Structures are given as C-alpha cells and as structure tokens.
Amino acid sequence: MPPTAPSAVPGCDADADFAALGAYVDDELSADARAALQARLASDASAAQRIAAWRAQKAALQTLCRAGDEAASPGYVVLRRRDPWWRRAGLAAAWAVVGAGFAVAAGTLMPQWLPDGAWGGATRDAAGAGHDPAFLARDAEGFARRADVAYAVYSPEVRHPVEVGAADEAHLVAWLSKRLGKPLAIPPLGEYGYTLVGGRLLPGAAGPAAQFMYQNGAGSRLTLYVSVSGRGRDAVHLLSDGNHRTFYWSTDGMGYALSGPATETRLRTIAYEVCGALGGTRAQW
Structure with a gap:
C-alpha cells in the first residue's frame, strides 16, 4: 500500500496540505502561517513525522552537495527509525546518499602513494620517507570524523545501541580482536560513573573498526572507536562538532577515538585516562 498523507489542514485538500508542509520545511511560509502550522504539529503526530523525514532527506542532499568542496565543513545526519516501513525506506535512502558523498570526499583526501596503510592509506613509514605531513594530518582527522559520525549514529539508539552486550564481554x-587482527582491551571507566554497554563491528577506511559504548546513570553515553592506524604514537587531538566532541590519537599502530557529549566536562581527562590504559604515555597529552 502507498504511504498515506498526513491529516489535512482544515479547509485544505491533501495536495494543498503537502504543499504547506513542504513550504514549512523550506522556510517559505509567512509568519502567521508558520505559527499556525507549528500549533498544528503539536497535536498532529503524522504531520510532525513527515516534517522530520523531509528535513532529514534535505540535510542529506545538502551534505552530498558539499562533499566535493574541501573548504566546506562536513555535515552529519542522525536518522532514527520510524514505525511505517515506507518512512524507514526513505531514511535509508537518505543515508545512502550521505554515504556516497562521504566516499567521494574521502577519495579526494586519501593519499594514493601508499594504499595499504592506516588512517586510510598513510603508514608510519610515510613520515620518514619525506611525504607531506599534511597528508598524515588529514588522514588522522578523517579517522576522527568517522568515529564522530559513528557516535552520532549509535549513541541515541534505544533498542539496538550495540551488537554484543556487556554480559558477553x-x-x-x-x-x-580477531576481526581487527590485533588484541583489543576495554578500559574500565567506573571511576567516572560509566559502565560498558557493549560493542559492535564497523567499517573503517581500509578495513574493520570496532566501537565500544559506555553509559552513565543519567543515560549519557561515550564511545571508543578503534582501528589499525599503522602509526606509532600520535598526540591526543580534539575534533569538536556541535554538541559532541571526539579526542583521537594513535599508539603502537592502533588508532583510538573517544567521543562524547559536549556537556561531559571531564571528557578530556577521560580521554587521557583511556590513552594511558591502552599503552599511551603522558607525552601524548
């Protein structure tokens, strides 16, 4: 069956109602009409859900359009599943568009002179071979952005935040460890009020990546993103994106990124703690 239209605005037919909702998403309504529609959305769940879906798809298309511009700031879209199948299919299509855009952008940034290293292509030997350090810096930032996106996607999940729960640690x-080809460890964060939720396998730039999730009593979550980096020892750096932050570094050929909400004032301290627990030294921070 095709998707049903949202309940119509009183006195308007379905086509006019769709047009009004579209104009609302595009900020084309007058102040009075916008106020009236906002009042309606408070009690019309169907219309509110359609507005949310259209905004998500619009944001995804805008991200794709910016993907080829290296000077533009990357955009991120966090999509949550809705019950109707047709809406879930639409959101999945939007994510496919975003993924394609990131693939294009990553292709323009990834160094081609060493295709089998980490950070997406650069190896530890690259720095000693006279290659431009800017390549290595951009690869590291690309790693951090993948970790940041993974946090934004999975931290809001209620029913399926992880693939394997903490009970099967x-x-x-x-x-x-087997999938990444390196022995992994999960640092305990109990002294900061966070307990392990579990983890999942994710795709990295040039192979698998792992994500471990923690949660505190208030429901706030942190994620530790891990993949092979091919780099010996890099200092802890910060990637800040809106309402969340990611601290990232590398130790003994492994890349790590700890992501959390900007409201977690101890996130830098926690990142240093995790770095040390995973073989890092104070010289890295």
Missing part, C-alpha cells in the same frame, strides 16, 4: 573482545 569476553566474547566481544575476542571477536573484535
């Missing part, structure tokens, strides 16, 4: 560590 031993299995989780063994499984992800």
Whole structure:
C-alpha cells in the first residue's frame, strides 16, 4: 500500500496540505502561517513525522552537495527509525546518499602513494620517507570524523545501541580482536560513573573498526572507536562538532577515538585516562 498523507489542514485538500508542509520545511511560509502550522504539529503526530523525514532527506542532499568542496565543513545526519516501513525506506535512502558523498570526499583526501596503510592509506613509514605531513594530518582527522559520525549514529539508539552486550564481554573482545587482527582491551571507566554497554563491528577506511559504548546513570553515553592506524604514537587531538566532541590519537599502530557529549566536562581527562590504559604515555597529552 502507498504511504498515506498526513491529516489535512482544515479547509485544505491533501495536495494543498503537502504543499504547506513542504513550504514549512523550506522556510517559505509567512509568519502567521508558520505559527499556525507549528500549533498544528503539536497535536498532529503524522504531520510532525513527515516534517522530520523531509528535513532529514534535505540535510542529506545538502551534505552530498558539499562533499566535493574541501573548504566546506562536513555535515552529519542522525536518522532514527520510524514505525511505517515506507518512512524507514526513505531514511535509508537518505543515508545512502550521505554515504556516497562521504566516499567521494574521502577519495579526494586519501593519499594514493601508499594504499595499504592506516588512517586510510598513510603508514608510519610515510613520515620518514619525506611525504607531506599534511597528508598524515588529514588522514588522522578523517579517522576522527568517522568515529564522530559513528557516535552520532549509535549513541541515541534505544533498542539496538550495540551488537554484543556487556554480559558477553569476553566474547566481544575476542571477536573484535580477531576481526581487527590485533588484541583489543576495554578500559574500565567506573571511576567516572560509566559502565560498558557493549560493542559492535564497523567499517573503517581500509578495513574493520570496532566501537565500544559506555553509559552513565543519567543515560549519557561515550564511545571508543578503534582501528589499525599503522602509526606509532600520535598526540591526543580534539575534533569538536556541535554538541559532541571526539579526542583521537594513535599508539603502537592502533588508532583510538573517544567521543562524547559536549556537556561531559571531564571528557578530556577521560580521554587521557583511556590513552594511558591502552599503552599511551603522558607525552601524548
């Protein structure tokens, strides 16, 4: 069955109602008409859900259009599933558009002179071979942005935030260690009020990546993103994006990124703690 239209504005037919909702998304309504429609959305769940879906698709298309511009700031879209199948399909299509845009942007940034390293292509030997350090810096930032996007996508999840829960921690560590080809460890963060939720396998730039999720008593979440980096030891750096932040570094050929909300004032301290627990030294911060 085709998707049903949202309940119509009194006195308007379905086509006019769709046009009014579209104009609302594009900020084309007059002040009075916008106020009236906002009042309606408070009690019309169907119309509110359609507005949310259209805004998500619009943001995804805007992100794709910016992907080829290296000077533009990257955009991120966090989509949540809705019950109707047709809306879930539309949001999935929007994510496919965003993924294609990121793939195009990553292709323009990824160094081609060493295709099999980490940070998406640069290896530890590259710095000693006289290659431009800017390549390495951009690869590291690309790693951080993938971690940041993974946090934005999975931290709001209610029913499926992880693939394997904390109850199976031993299995989780063994499984992800095997997939990444490196022994992994999950640093405890109990002294900061965070307990392990679990983890999942994710695609990285040039191979698999792992994400471990923590949560505190207030429901706030942190994620630790891990992948092979091919880099010996990099200092802890900060990537700040709106209402969340990501601290990232590399130690002994592994890249790490700790992401959390901007409201977590201790996030830098926690990142240093995690860095040290995973083999880092104070010289890195």
